[in-house]
Amino acid sequence: MIKNLSFKICIPLLGILGGISVNAQCNAVSSFSENFDAYSCCNIGVVPTCWDSVLLNGASQIISSTQPASGTSQIYQNGYGAGKISIVVMPPITNINAGTHQLKVKMKANSAGYLEFGYIKDNLPDTFVVLQPININNTSYNDAAAQRTFTVPTTVPDGMRLAIRNPGTSFAGHYWDDAVWEPIQNLGTHESDILSEIKVYPNPFSDIINISDVKDVKTVTISDAVGRVxxxxxxxxxxxxxxxxxxxxxxxxxxxKNGTEKLFKVIKN
Structure with a gap:
């Protein structure tokens, strides 16, 4: 068996040196569960095998042992200021755009925090696309708000990887733990087909947004780019x-109505 290999390279970005931790020879998986307990504090850029880390302009990302949600370890992302960006890239998955799975993760911050959930191509920071802004106001994993669930649009291109980015807009230290890519609960084959077929259009839009099928939709929320409803x-x-x-x-x-969600990124022109 060929083991997964990990190496770290540095590349210049806009004249500033940035670090990217790259894992090679990792097969794509259909699900994963990671509590980070096999890794210890506190070297910069450490992530699990088949995950990757992108750090730019002095941003910090480490494994932290400060009151994790479970076990002994968690991800910590920090850095404030122009260009101080950290991106934690999850392992390659085969079903990123199937509409059948969701990411569940527990999050907290030591003050009002802001992260972004999205996807990235080949660990290149300029290719990161935001799927959902993440405002974090809870300082403990014991808070009910700590549990987050993210769905992924079926429009995400093949070959992309899920990622969580700290864009450097908050002074907070951000912690997250117990990341799981899992099937959407109580989603039968028929429901899965319906979920994957529903569309929101046009995009861009002007004065109206159309939803192709609303018979199973309980509510719709529209949030701005920083997460305000x-x-x-x-x-x-x-x-x-x-x-x-x-x-x-x-x-x-x-x-x-069955408790699942589907998110679309749209632009008003």
Whole structure:
């Protein structure tokens, strides 16, 4: 058996030296569960085998032992200021855009924090695409808000990898633990087909957003690029009037009656 290999390289980005930890020879998996307990504090850029770490302009990412959600260790991301970006890249997965799985992870911060959930190509920081902003106001994993669940649009291209980015816009130290890529619970084959087929359009939009099928949708929330909820629509119709929204990027989340969610990134022009 060929073992997974890990090595670290440094590349210049915009004249500033950035570090990227790269894992090679890792086969894509259909699920994973990681509590980081096989790794110890406190070397910069340490992540599990088949995960990767991108650190730019003095940003910090380590394995931390400061009151993890479980066991002995967790991920810690820190850094504030222009270009101080850290990205933790998850292992390659075969079903990133199948619409059948979700990422569950526990998060906290030592003050008001902000991270971003998204995807990346080949660990190149400029290719990171935000799927969902993450505002973190809880300072303990014991808070109910610590448990986060993220769904992934079926429009994500093949070959992408899930990632969590600290863009350096918050002074906070961000902690997260117990990351699991798992099947969406109570999602039968028929429901999975429906979930994967639902579309939100047009994109970009002007005054209306259409939803292709709302019979199983309980509510719709529309958030801005930094996670503030701009609209909550109960029992939505197939056409939503959104002419009061300003131009920019928004996240439309469909909350289904069976407890699942589906998120779309849209742009108002």
């Amino acid at each position: 701009m609209k909550t629509i109960a029992q939505p119709e197939t056409t939503l009037q959104v002419n009061d929204l300003q131009k920019g990027v928004y996240f439309v989340t469909l909350h289904f």
